[in-house]
Structures are given as structure tokens and as C-alpha cells.
Amino acid sequence: MKMRLFVIAGVVLGWLGLVVLAGGGAGGVEAAAQCDLCADNWFFILGAGGRTGSTTALSMFNEVPGIHLTGEHFGVLRESWRIWERLRTIGEKYRVSAFMGSPTNDTDFMCSVQSMVKAIVFGNNRDEIEESTRILGFKEIRYASPNMMRFLANAFPCARFLLSVRNNVSVPLKASAFGDEAWMRKKWRYSRDLFQTMNKAFPKSTAVFSVEDLTVDRFNAFLHDMLGVQGCTFWRVDVRNSEGTFSKEFRMGKSGLKGVCDLSAVSFRYSNDELTRGQELWVQLAKDLHMIPRLGLKNPDALVMEEGRR
Numbered sequence: 001m002k003m004r005l006f007v008i009a010g011v012v013l014g015w016l017g018l019v020v021l022a023g024g025g026a027g028g029v030e031a032a033a034q035c036d037l038c039a040d041n042w043f044f045i046l047g048a049g050g051r052t053g054s055t056t057a058l059s060m061f062n063e064v065p066g067i068h069l070t071g072e073h074f075g076v077l078r079e080s081w082r083i084w085e086r087l088r089t090i091g092e093k094y095r096v097s098a099f100m101g102s103p104t105n106d107t108d109f110m111c112s113v114q115s116m117v118k119a120i121v122f123g124n125n126r127d128e129i130e131e132s133t134r135i136l137g138f139k140e141i142r143y144a145s146p147n148m149m150r151f152l153a154n155a156f157p158c159a160r161f162l163l164s165v166r167n168n169v170s171v172p173l174k175a176s177a178f179g180d181e182a183w184m185r186k187k188w189r190y191s192r193d194l195f196q197t198m199n200k201a202f203p204k205s206t207a208v209f210s211v212e213d214l215t216v217d218r219f220n221a222f223l224h225d226m227l228g229v230q231g232c233t234f235w236r237v238d239v240r241n242s243e244g245t246f247s248k249e250f251r252m253g254k255s256g257l258k259g260v261c262d263l264s265a266v267s268f269r270y271s272n273d274e275l276t277r278g279q280e281l282w283v284q285l286a287k288d289l290h291m292i293p294r295l296g297l298k299n300p301d302a303l304v305m306e307e308g309r310r
């Protein structure tokens, strides 16, 4: 008796559900807003491993009102890259009825990546900061691999990149947290070469900062020419880790900026021609990046996957 009641209740609820769904809108699923991968001004600070000055750059650019950058996040976008790679095989390798469907639309997928990155960047303070933010992004040290560089370029085609490297890898290493010393030095060298190759191909959207040469002028040139911020200048470099070790975190009481920053002219958008040229460049660049000597390191794409566990 009880059993039958449940079944009837279930059927009624099921019908109600269908009615609610059908009433939800005549046009099928809600039409997504136009997906525009260049709608926001994305700025990323990528370190060629740790101890390359990326935290210095992070704290300096975060001093600019209107720029909001978040710190490391365990390189979680590597997982997004994996999902993307996986989905791309559907409709290519997997042409069986169990996998039927249209190949994933790259632009749609990358828009969902951008929206996830926004959740990472703004965290719980979104209401407070989103409106006053004109340039947003993160710093991360776990993306120095050919596949990740290409993935980021696809997901953020109008982004600007500050690539921090260490030229002199023969510095004393005191931070045991980074694990094997020889490994760390190889990683520095490999990632530096990777970033320099990127920079040669995309001098307008990338700049290489070496930790040995962090001058106020370099930061100001990036601020004004690469980001398009006007009206303010840095007057000092917030050096934290030039010695290859963990440095004491410190807060300078005084702002490192002079003047009043004006971000009203900031726009990272490229023309369609420039975007197409960029995509064409990637064909050759992807090959060049894979040719960089690995110094006995494992496949760097596998390497960045492993690094999350370090």
C-alpha cells in the first residue's frame, strides 16, 4: 500500500517537473550572452619557476588602483587544459555513436575558462572590487610549458604577459621547499628559454623581466606602454627575492607609486587581423617551443603537471 502511494507521488511529481521545465521558456535553453574573449583586460605574470621575481611584479602592479591580480593557485588551469584536450578528441578519434555529438566549441569552452578564472581572481570580494577593476589576472609559476602557453594564448587571446626569468641560475639556493637543486636550476634554464622564445614571437603582448635587472624604468615602461596606464609612475622596486631564497615578507608603509593613475584609455583588444596573425604565428611557435633543449628534464608538459604536487 505504502509502496503504491510512493509510486503515484513520484509520477505526479515527475509530471509537475515536466510542466515546470516546459514553462521555463519557449526558446529552449537560455541564449548565452555573446561570448567575447577580448572583453576584459587580462594580465598575467608568469614565473619561469619560483624565485624569479614574479612576486615582486605581483605586489608592484597590485599597487595600481584598477589593477587586480591574484596570487598562485596551484596551477589549476592545467586541469582545464586537460579537459580541453580530452574533448577535442571527440569527433576526431572517437567517432562512435556512444560519443555522438558536435565537437566542443573552442570559443565557448574558453569563455567558461575565463569565467572560472574570474572566480579565482575575485574570490569572495567580487561585489566589492569587480566594478573598480580594469585590468585583472594572476601570477603563477606553474605554466612554463609549450602546451600551457598555447592554452593560455587561446583562452586569453588579448592578454598581456609579464614573463619573469632568472638568467644566472648559479645562485645559492637556500629554500629547500623547492626540492632538488639541480632540478630547480634546469627548470629555471628551460623555462627562461621558453619565455624568451615566446617573447620573440609576441613582443607586443609579452615582456621578459629578469630578476637580475629589475629596474624602476622597466616597470614603468611596462605600466605605460604594455598596459596603457597613464598619470602615475613607480619610484622604487619592491625587491623581495633577488637572492634566490625566500625573503622576509615586508610591507612598505608608503606606496611605490607617484601621481594619480589613469586607466581610462586601457584596452588590450586586438583587431581581428592581429588576432588572425597571432594564431598563424602559433603554428610555427608551437614547434619552436617544443624544440627547446630539455636539459634532461622530462617532457615539460608532463613536468608542469607534476609540479602541482611539489
Ligand SMILES: *[C@@H]1O[C@H](CO)[C@@H](O)[C@H](O)[C@H]1NC(C)=O
Binding pocket: 035, 105, 106, 107, 108
Ligand atoms: C563557436 O561559437 C561561436 C559563438 O560563440 C561562433 O561564432 C563560432 O563560429 C563557433 N565556432 C565553430 C568552429 O563553429
Ligand SMILES: *[C@@H]1O[C@H](CO)[C@@H](O)[C@H](O)[C@H]1NC(C)=O
Binding pocket: 168, 169, 170, 171, 172
Ligand atoms: C651568478 O651568481 C653567483 C652567485 O651570486 C656569482 O658568483 C656569479 O658570478 C654569477 N654569475 C654571473 C655570470 O653573473
